[in-house]
Amino acid sequence: MRNPLTWLRRNLVVIAGLGTLAYMILPNVVVTVFSFNNPTGRFNYAWQEFSLDAWKDPCGVADMCGSLSLSLQIALWSTLVATALGTAIAFALVRYRFRARGAVNSLIFLPMAMPEIVMAASLLALFLNMGIQLGFWTILIAHIMFCLSFVVAAVKARVLSMDPRLEEAARDLYAGPVQTFVRVTLPIAAPGIAAGALLSFALSFDDFIITNFNSGNTVTFPMFVWGSAQRGTPVQINVIGTAMFVIAVLVVLAGQMVGNRRKKAQPK
Amino acid sequence: MTTTAAPPQAPASTEPPVHRASLRKRLVPYWLLLPGILWLLVFFVLPMVYQASTSVQTGSLEEGFQVTWHFGTYWDAFTEYYPQFLRSLLYAGTATALCLLLGYPLAYLIAFKAGRWRNLLLVLVIAPFFTSFLIRTLAWKTILADGGPVVGVLNSVGFLDVTSWLGMTEGDRVLATPLAVVCGLTYNFLPFMILPLYSSLERIDTRLHEAAGDLYARPATVFRKVTFPLSMPGVVSGTLLTFIPASGDYVNAELLGSTDTRMIGNVIQSQYLRILDYPTAAALSFILMAIVLIMVTIYIRRAGTEDLV
Numbered sequence: 001m002r003n004p005l006t007w008l009r010r011n012l013v014v015i016a017g018l019g020t021l022a023y024m025i026l027p028n029v030v031v032t033v034f035s036f037n038n039p040t041g042r043f044n045y046a047w048q049e050f051s052l053d054a055w056k057d058p059c060g061v062a063d064m065c066g067s068l069s070l071s072l073q074i075a076l077w078s079t080l081v082a083t084a085l086g087t088a089i090a091f092a093l094v095r096y097r098f099r100a101r102g103a104v105n106s107l108i109f110l111p112m113a114m115p116e117i118v119m120a121a122s123l124l125a126l127f128l129n130m131g132i133q134l135g136f137w138t139i140l141i142a143h144i145m146f147c148l149s150f151v152v153a154a155v156k157a158r159v160l161s162m163d164p165r166l167e168e169a170a171r172d173l174y175a176g177p178v179q180t181f182v183r184v185t186l187p188i189a190a191p192g193i194a195a196g197a198l199l200s201f202a203l204s205f206d207d208f209i210i211t212n213f214n215s216g217n218t219v220t221f222p223m224f225v226w227g228s229a230q231r232g233t234p235v236q237i238n239v240i241g242t243a244m245f246v247i248a249v250l251v252v253l254a255g256q257m258v259g260n261r262r263k264k265a266q267p268k
Numbered sequence: 269m270t271t272t273a274a275p276p277q278a279p280a281s282t283e284p285p286v287h288r289a290s291l292r293k294r295l296v297p298y299w300l301l302l303p304g305i306l307w308l309l310v311f312f313v314l315p316m317v318y319q320a321s322t323s324v325q326t327g328s329l330e331e332g333f334q335v336t337w338h339f340g341t342y343w344d345a346f347t348e349y350y351p352q353f354l355r356s357l358l359y360a361g362t363a364t365a366l367c368l369l370l371g372y373p374l375a376y377l378i379a380f381k382a383g384r385w386r387n388l389l390l391v392l393v394i395a396p397f398f399t400s401f402l403i404r405t406l407a408w409k410t411i412l413a414d415g416g417p418v419v420g421v422l423n424s425v426g427f428l429d430v431t432s433w434l435g436m437t438e439g440d441r442v443l444a445t446p447l448a449v450v451c452g453l454t455y456n457f458l459p460f461m462i463l464p465l466y467s468s469l470e471r472i473d474t475r476l477h478e479a480a481g482d483l484y485a486r487p488a489t490v491f492r493k494v495t496f497p498l499s500m501p502g503v504v505s506g507t508l509l510t511f512i513p514a515s516g517d518y519v520n521a522e523l524l525g526s527t528d529t530r531m532i533g534n535v536i537q538s539q540y541l542r543i544l545d546y547p548t549a550a551a552l553s554f555i556l557m558a559i560v561l562i563m564v565t566i567y568i569r570r571a572g573t574e575d576l577v
Contacts, residue, residue: 017377020370023393024458027407030401034410085304096297102418102475107308113508115516115560119429121540121553122315125322145311165508202397208519209533213540221353225402229523233406240462241403247400260387 028245035238041114054235061234064224066239071191071221075205076135078143083197085144086151087189093152094159111149119146121212125212134216142210147200154199172214191259198255299304323411324548333546344549348533353559356531359446359521360514363453367461368503370454375465375502380474391464392472401456403522408452412442420575444526452520460509468502504571508564515560532556 008015017101034044038051059065092103111119123142166188170180208222215223225237276318309440323341327333346353378389392486396404411418422428423440431437472495480490518533532552 013373016370016373017381018374020335020374020458021389023370023395023455025392025453026411027404028396030407030410031403034407046411072552088300089304092297092300096300098294098297104305105404107305107313108331111312113512113561113564115512115533115556116515117518117536118557119312119315121536121549122319123311124540125319125546125550126311126315129318141311145307150302199397206397206399206401209517210401212537213426220466222400222402225400225406226519229402229406235354237403237406241399245395245399248395249391251398251466252394253387256387256391 009125028241031238031241032245035235035242038240039235044233044235044238048214051235058236058239063090063219064221064234064236064240067219067221067224070136070218071205074140074143074220075201077140078147079197079201081144082147082151082200083193086148086196087155087193088201089148089161090152090155090192091189108149108152111146112153116146116209117213120210123210124213130233134214138214139211139218140221141211142214143207145202146207146210147203149195150199150203151193152164154196155189155192158189158195162188178254194255273483286406318555319550322343322546323554325547329544338547339545339549342555344497346555349552351534352535353528353555354531355529356383356515356556357559357563359450359453359529359531360511360517361374362516363457364461364507364511366450366454367458370505371458371461371506373463375462375469378462379465379469379472390466393459393466402519402523405452405456405519408448408455408524409443412448412451414441414443418442443524446525446529448524449521449531452524455522456517457510457514460513461506464509464559465499465502466504468499469532472498500571504568508567512560512564518555 026216034047035054036050036052037044037047038048038049038053040048054060089104089108092098093101093108120142123138123145126132127138132138162185167180167184170184206222208226211220211223212226219227221240224235228234228237291489310365321335323332324335324337324339325333326336326338326341347530374389378386378393382389384451394532408418413419417427419440422442428437428440428442431447432439436450437445442448471521477490479512480494485493515531516533518537520533521529521531536549536556537554539545539552
């Protein structure tokens, strides 16, 4: 570190990268800090004094925890359905040659290549024209629809990089098609399926735009936060935000540790 | 590669049992596809058709809407709201450029320099996906508050003079200006830029860097001639994943902006959910879709990458 300028130039990438990371983490830090705030007005935008009240009583706000559990339910169901449907599509696309393959590929790609609001509005147009009551089911339908493409993309990437010789070897050892699939194919594809499931859970849980259009009077957690931005933000929102961040970091770290240990346990 | 790529035509065999088995095998992909594709056809394609029919309807909420093939709605909607269209493309474009600028060093850091910190950094990039983005966007209201420390620093280093000269801020406030909206958009879509960049950078064989160095290329040249070209797939999919959703977003403009920063998403949202002028709203969202699809197609052609998904 003789010449600070040389040092700076050598570590420019690290400094810039960490700067970006700081920019990305800053709001989370603010959310966490303000979860210990005791605001005077309806809005939690200015620091007043330290308080643990919100943490002691996270569900103390009317309707908030109800909306949270609704969001969790919707995310869970749409993840289950989208992962099942998406995995099947991904396998069909990678493993088989069939006539409509190009068309199917573009049909999968389109929802990702379109601003969310276009899909949100068109679904609303369908439901309005058909006279379907907006609510839990319309939200679920919409979430499965947009999660599907992301699951297909994640699983496809994994299946594409699979060595087909492993399955041939299993068949050579007299494994039936079902046995081959369950004991060989599925375990190898599992990380891709898990990634797709995780992604669709996160996307569904956090979705606002499509839900905003198709929820009617049903209030999911993002809808609750949106409403609170107009009516007044309770500190409990920050508590939930902080808790979700911590849980997410722990879950993903734990997942990666399990993955690493597996990798070490079975060397190639 | 015998069964992985089933031949397009059935193997020539006249024995009935074999033939039936091969027929069943040929139907497997269709059975796999059926439920998912049906879902997309009913809840993605069909809605588009309904939206198309809505956009050529006329009428009122009280008397009901009817298909009258009134294409004038498109023209009227476009001429009335072209400032919002332009603004959306401008904001989304700026945010995408900023995402690339900010995201590249971080993706590079994670891919090549992080060592044992790699997993933690990746988690920190992914974790925001699990924390409500609305909560985090609201946090920007606190960060950029009038008279707050961030605005104070930006003001004292003369940054706000530059941005107000560019017309991005007014006076010494950031909230409710275009700068705040672009800042929020950039922030919200950064992970969508970083992850594809990271995955294409990670795939690069570092021996290529060493080879370039052995051939007396300076670090800047290595980056320009080796690293960056090889990361192009990531750059392309990252910019698409950032620009497309950003162009239709209305959350940032609503929470961090003012009536002067309304984007086309805000217009579509209020037409559909508040004013209840369905034909105009449908026409607007089709125009947005067309603009985005055209821009994306041109961009992909020029960037020359086809293996995106």
